[in-house]
Amino acid sequence: MATTTIERPAVTAATEPVLTVDWPALEEWLRERDQTEVGGQAAFLGLDPATLWRVRTGARGPGNSFIARVLTADPTADPVATFGRIFRVHKPAT
Numbered sequence: 001m002a003t004t005t006i007e008r009p010a011v012t013a014a015t016e017p018v019l020t021v022d023w024p025a026l027e028e029w030l031r032e033r034d035q036t037e038v039g040g041q042a043a044f045l046g047l048d049p050a051t052l053w054r055v056r057t058g059a060r061g062p063g064n065s066f067i068a069r070v071l072t073a074d075p076t077a078d079p080v081a082t083f084g085r086i087f088r089v090h091k092p093a094t
Contacts, residue, residue, distance in 0.1 A: 015092055016092070017089050017091045020062070020087070021055065029086060033074055045069050046069045
């Protein structure tokens with residue numbers, strides 16, 4: 001039986017799509033929920049303040065837990081709409 005090989009370009013950090021936080025959008029979303037202080041924002045999101053700071057400063061990316069906590073912090077908000085409002089996918093140029 002013949003095997004078909006599909007060649008794909010090498011995947012590197014420079015070619016991978018990256019998920020980022022739109023910080024002005026997140027800040028606005030939090031203000032709409034009366035969360036204006038960093039400590040209160042972290043508590044509202046269910047995050048350690050240091051984790052919020054590390055993601056905000058770019059020391060680490062928004063991982064699964066961070067994303068899930070943002071999307072579920074307000075039980076009255078639609079998670080899909082919240083995702084589209086707060087997160088951005090950046091695709092590198094090919």
